[in-house]
Amino acid sequence: MRILHTSDWHLGKRLFKLDRSPEHARFLDWLLSNLIDKKIDLLLVAGDIFDTPTPPHQSLEMFYEFLHRVSTETETQTLIIAGNHDSGLLLEAPSKILVSHRVKVWGKLSANQEDHWLKINIKGETLEICAIPFFRSYELLPNGEGDALSVLKTYLSKPRTAPQLLMLHHLAGIFEAAGSEQVITLSGVDSIPTEVIEAFDYVALGHIHKPQKIAKNAYYSGSPIPMRFSETYPKSLMFLELKKGIFEIEKIDIPLSRALHIVKADEANWRMKIDGLANQSEFTPMVEIQLSLTQPVMGLIDEIKEAISKKKMELLSYLPNYSGSEKIERRHDRLFELSPLEVFQEFYKFKYPDAPEMPADLKNDFKELIQKVSNAPDQA
Numbered sequence: 001m002r003i004l005h006t007s008d009w010h011l012g013k014r015l016f017k018l019d020r021s022p023e024h025a026r027f028l029d030w031l032l033s034n035l036i037d038k039k040i041d042l043l044l045v046a047g048d049i050f051d052t053p054t055p056p057h058q059s060l061e062m063f064y065e066f067l068h069r070v071s072t073e074t075e076t077q078t079l080i081i082a083g084n085h086d087s088g089l090l091l092e093a094p095s096k097i098l099v100s101h102r103v104k105v106w107g108k109l110s111a112n113q114e115d116h117w118l119k120i121n122i123k124g125e126t127l128e129i130c131a132i133p134f135f136r137s138y139e140l141l142p143n144g145e146g147d148a149l150s151v152l153k154t155y156l157s158k159p160r161t162a163p164q165l166l167m168l169h170h171l172a173g174i175f176e177a178a179g180s181e182q183v184i185t186l187s188g189v190d191s192i193p194t195e196v197i198e199a200f201d202y203v204a205l206g207h208i209h210k211p212q213k214i215a216k217n218a219y220y221s222g223s224p225i226p227m228r229f230s231e232t233y234p235k236s237l238m239f240l241e242l243k244k245g246i247f248e249i250e251k252i253d254i255p256l257s258r259a260l261h262i263v264k265a266d267e268a269n270w271r272m273k274i275d276g277l278a279n280q281s282e283f284t285p286m287v288e289i290q291l292s293l294t295q296p297v298m299g300l301i302d303e304i305k306e307a308i309s310k311k312k313m314e315l316l317s318y319l320p321n322y323s324g325s326e327k328i329e330r331r332h333d334r335l336f337e338l339s340p341l342e343v344f345q346e347f348y349k350f351k352y353p354d355a356p357e358m359p360a361d362l363k364n365d366f367k368e369l370i371q372k373v374s375n376a377p378d379q380a
């Protein structure tokens with residue numbers, strides 16, 4: 001049995017003014033040809049199909065067109081769970097039609113734990129699959145009582161009759177964030193301890209955009225396209241082959257259809273650095289320039305734009321930084337450790353570097369707002 005595991009497509013995503021749909025279309029073409037070439041039996045999509053709960057029509061069309069092609073051009077079965085960016089109900093709405101196309105969707109957590117388990121037999125191999133869409137703690141604890149993690153464990157455990165595979169869109173173990181993920185610490189289960197998932201023979205994770213292994217047999221496939229300029233590492237997905245009850249696991253790099261470049265330069269060397277940019281891609285490469293200046297320079301941005309367009313690239317993000325202004329230590333790597341209030345305090349410091357402490361009334365208003373948001377059940 002041959003399986004591909006991917007996640008975090010974020011169809012409909014933009015980077016500043018840039019529409020990413022041509023890159024998504026290339027990825028889906030590439031994915032389809034891999035399903036055919038590798039004779040894939042099972043495609044797992046571990047959440048964040050769309051970038052928003054109300055995706056644009058073009059993104060919906062791209063998604064359903066892809067499912068149609070998988071249905072008509074391959075023998076693959078497709079299993080999908082909703083992520084924190086998706087509307088689970090939107091994904092589940094066409095479920096009855098999708099079944100005849102060998103597509104199964106889990107959009108929302110069901111009170112019946114059996115609904116999340118599926119046993120399949122392909123080519124003489126049997127696999128038990130547990131598929132848990134993104135959830136918030138109140139969905140696990142409808143009465144507001146008890147321990148979310150203990151309830152989650154009851155969803156994940158079933159007497160084993162075959163190898164078991166888990167699909168999950170959440171934070172698990174100790175992970176390295178890419179920075180483009182939406183913080184989901186409000187869910188009450190901040191990071192699922194690896195001992196909860198380690199009984200599975202493979203865990204297909206979604207949510208973190210940097211591909212990585214977080215425990216024995218537990219992998220984030222990462223997003224198929226870079227979501228930000230800082231995501232410079234190769235994007236990938238996971239290929240698994242189940243042979244005689246044992247998984248062979250391999251990472252496959254996804255070709256980059258549009259290069260994103262960061263140029264860190266100053267007034268003296270920006271031209272040389274832009275001239276040194278290589279690595280052409282099918283679609284016009286985009287450039288972010290982080291420029292250290294002593295003072296604003298009239299007309300500089302136009303000169304930079306021209307130099308970049310001569311390289312057949314485009315300036316998408318211009319970040320001048322004046323050496324007179326105080327630098328603020330940005331803690332991107334620690335974002336998931338910070339509370340929303342701490343993030344807000346950092347933002348305040350960044351916005352008003354000369355101000356003393358944040359005023360108490362502003363702090364209290366913010367706390368109240370957070371309280372309201374965390375009590376509103378339908379906010380994605």
Ligand SMILES: [Mn+2]
Nearest residue numbers: 008048181207
């Ligand atoms: Mn995501």
